[in-house]
Structure formats: structure tokens, C-alpha cells
Amino acid sequence: MPEPDPAVPSVPEPIPAPSASRPRRYVFLLLERFTMASFAAAIEPLRLANRLAGRELYEWRLIGEQAQTATCSNGTRILLDGPLTETRRDDTVLVCGGLDVGRATTRSVLAWLRREARRGTRIGALCTGTWVLAEAGLLDGRRCTIHWENQDGFAERFPDVTLIRTVFVEDGNRLTAAGGTAAIDLMLRQIARDHGAELASRVADQMIHTAIRSEEDHQRLSVPTRIGARHPRLAQVVARMEANIEDPISPARLASEAGMSPRQLERLFARYLGRSPKRYYMEIRLERARNLLLQTEMSVMEIALASGFASAAHFSKCYRATYGCTPYRERGAAAAG
CATH class of the missing domain: 1.10.10.60 (Homeodomain-like)
Incomplete structure (x- = not known):
């Protein structure tokens, strides 16, 4: 029997699929001063999966506390599709954080996330978006990760959350990525689960992402x-x-x-x-x-x-x-x- 190729991601356990008549949808909640790198690293694999498959496997929606635009940490403004409205039951929400996440963690954002969680929505976070999920109480008793620069403060602030210092973590219907290119690895895991490891590997190849990391890989260089x-x-x-x-x-x-x-x-x-x-x-x-x-x-x-x-x-x-x-x-x- 041939040995498995380490460049091909393992196929994780399946999650409930959306209706056969529509693609799986991701809803990106862009907080003010979110990090462009982690957002792009998450949305681009979805676009490439659609392109390589020759059909629409994924769609996405950009939302924010303000209905029109969100400004990322490099000053670029992103047009939003709408405000904080109710999502579909089979959507996946990804909270995109960045600089000064404490100020971006407003009451309305927390209330919206808690409401969506009560509905059973699958919710995740990129970069410092993990901080917002923890503040909303959505990570209590769960495992998660956050960018290494924020780990000390996070561990002190949220003692009931198990902090794992890896590139990404999935714990039930909560998924977190440390930021930067870690979002690529998280999304490749989702693509492998939905449509097979071969498509995920082709997406990685398009992104010149030569080493697909798993949940066990650490964030920082040796x-x-x-x-x-x-x-x-x-x-x-x-x-x-x-x-x-x-x-x-x-x-x-x-x-x-x-x-x-x-x-x-x-x-x-x-x-x-x-x-x-x-x-x-x-x-x-x-x-x-x-x-x-x-x-x-x-x-x-x-x-x-x-x-x-x-x-x-x-x-x-x-x-x-x-x-x-x-x-x-x-x-x-x-x-x-």
C-alpha cells in the first residue's frame, strides 16, 4: 500500500451540508481595523475552489456593524453587503479581527454573535477575532487559538478558555485561526472536508502554498x-x-x-x-x-x-x-x- 502524501491534507469529519441546490456560504464579519492578510487568506481559497471546480461551490457575504464599509488596519476600505442581519442556519460566520480589537468588541457585535450562536450557527474567527468570541462567552470550555502576539493577554483575560498555540483549531462548531496565512490552512481543511483532499491540494498549489499545515502545527518559527x-x-x-x-x-x-x-x-x-x-x-x-x-x-x-x-x-x-x-x-x- 502506498504511503500517504504529506502534502495532501487529511479529510476531516463531515459537517452538515447546505441544501443541494445552493453552495455553502461563509459570512465574514469585518471588525473595524481588521487584518487584510487573514481575511484575504480565508476568502481566496473559496474563490479558487470555485474556479478549479468550474462551478460555484462556495459563496460569501461581507457584513459589519456599519452597513456600508469596514476599514482594515492598512487603511483600505471594503464595501460591505449589509449590516448585522440574521444568517441562514447552514452558514458559517467568520469574525475577522485585527488591531485594537477591544474597541471593536461592541455590545451590538456581542449581542449579534450570541444570538447567532443560540440558533446553532457555526461560528469561527480569524486573528484577534478569537478575542471577540471569547468575550461573547462562545469559547468557554472550548479549545481555540489566537495570534501569538495576543496569547499572553488572552490567557490572562479568559481563564475558562483552553488556548492552543497552533495555527488553527476546530472544536465542534467553533473554528479559530491564528491570523496571517493560518487562514489558508483552515480553509483548505474545510475544502477537503466538503469536496475532497485533491481539490484542496490544487487550491494550495494555485496559492503557491507548498506546505499545508494541520491543527498540530505551531505558529512561530523554531x-x-x-x-x-x-x-x-x-x-x-x-x-x-x-x-x-x-x-x-x-x-x-x-x-x-x-x-x-x-x-x-x-x-x-x-x-x-x-x-x-x-x-x-x-x-x-x-x-x-x-x-x-x-x-x-x-x-x-x-x-x-x-x-x-x-x-x-x-x-x-x-x-x-x-x-x-x-x-x-x-x-x-x-x-x-
Whole structure:
């Protein structure tokens, strides 16, 4: 028996199909400042599936809180087909998020999503749209994913939701994609389910999407790729740092775990990363703190503790030295903006 081709997506379990007389429909809810990349990555596979099949397998509708247009994060305005109206029972709603998702999460959007969920509508999200579904209570007790930059804030804000750090997740009638090209993989999964793996592979080929990812694939590049160095011990230490933000590990212990002396560790970081282990660790912790500061309503003291600082004063001093302003001013400027 021939081995399966890893480039061909596995065919998932079927979902209820629409009427035989009409194509399956996706309803894209475009929030203000949504990300164009993830929206395009979701809608283009549907268009290509229609083209390659020579018939209309899919159709779509664009809606928003405003009836006429939605503006994406790059400033482009998209014409909408209409406002937040009731969908068909066999529609799939995809919430397209982007920048400043908190402001886009309005009462009317939440109420509409909850109403559609009560009707049994299949609902998903792209990029930070996951945040909106969680805010509506539609992900409680479920698995989901969100863009890696928003994961720290999301985990703090929604403890009842199981965050999976992969490119996309399907949990029953909820589906989420991390953003960017992850939406391609999610939609290829839907096409494979509806019309077979061969069509999904042909769509991927048209998009020059050479590696179709599954639910198990992680979002971020490997540590060696991200740091630009393939030294195994260095990658091991950096991975340990990233996994221990709230309770930092001492450089001496990191060196011991990697089988080297503290001095050797210092030389390794200086050679490949141009900074000391202590400084690099501080930058990782401050990056997480900044994400929490801009994405959550946690107090500065809570953020300091979650980022491994013993006091708000020390945290504020380190933050200002790196970003040129205090955490309080950073949050105030973001709110004003």
C-alpha cells in the first residue's frame, strides 16, 4: 500500500451540508481595523475552489456593524453587503479581527454573535477575532487559538478558555485561526472536508502554498530560526527563558542545565546575540509585559508580577530604560490613541 502524501491534507469529519441546490456560504464579519492578510487568506481559497471546480461551490457575504464599509488596519476600505442581519442556519460566520480589537468588541457585535450562536450557527474567527468570541462567552470550555502576539493577554483575560498555540483549531462548531496565512490552512481543511483532499491540494498549489499545515502545527518559527543561530545549547537556553517568564531562572542555573559554565554561557550569548543572557532574558520579559499592558486591563503591579518583577518600581524603571516611557504613560498614550 502506498504511503500517504504529506502534502495532501487529511479529510476531516463531515459537517452538515447546505441544501443541494445552493453552495455553502461563509459570512465574514469585518471588525473595524481588521487584518487584510487573514481575511484575504480565508476568502481566496473559496474563490479558487470555485474556479478549479468550474462551478460555484462556495459563496460569501461581507457584513459589519456599519452597513456600508469596514476599514482594515492598512487603511483600505471594503464595501460591505449589509449590516448585522440574521444568517441562514447552514452558514458559517467568520469574525475577522485585527488591531485594537477591544474597541471593536461592541455590545451590538456581542449581542449579534450570541444570538447567532443560540440558533446553532457555526461560528469561527480569524486573528484577534478569537478575542471577540471569547468575550461573547462562545469559547468557554472550548479549545481555540489566537495570534501569538495576543496569547499572553488572552490567557490572562479568559481563564475558562483552553488556548492552543497552533495555527488553527476546530472544536465542534467553533473554528479559530491564528491570523496571517493560518487562514489558508483552515480553509483548505474545510475544502477537503466538503469536496475532497485533491481539490484542496490544487487550491494550495494555485496559492503557491507548498506546505499545508494541520491543527498540530505551531505558529512561530523554531527558536534557532528566530534567533538566527543554530547552536543547540543556545536554543535550549532561549527556550527555557521563554517558558519561564513569571519565575525567571538564574543564569547560573540555565548554564548548568545546558551543561556549561556561566562564563561559557556569557560568551555564547555575546557571540550569537550580541548581549548578555541577563539582558536577553530581560527583553523577553519586558516584551511580554508590554503585550499585557496594551491588551489587558491588568494593573501595573499585576503585570510586573506576571513578568517576573518583584516590585512595580523596578518594573517601571526597566520598562522606561527599554521603551523610553513608563508603563503608565504607555497605557495612557495607547488609550488616547
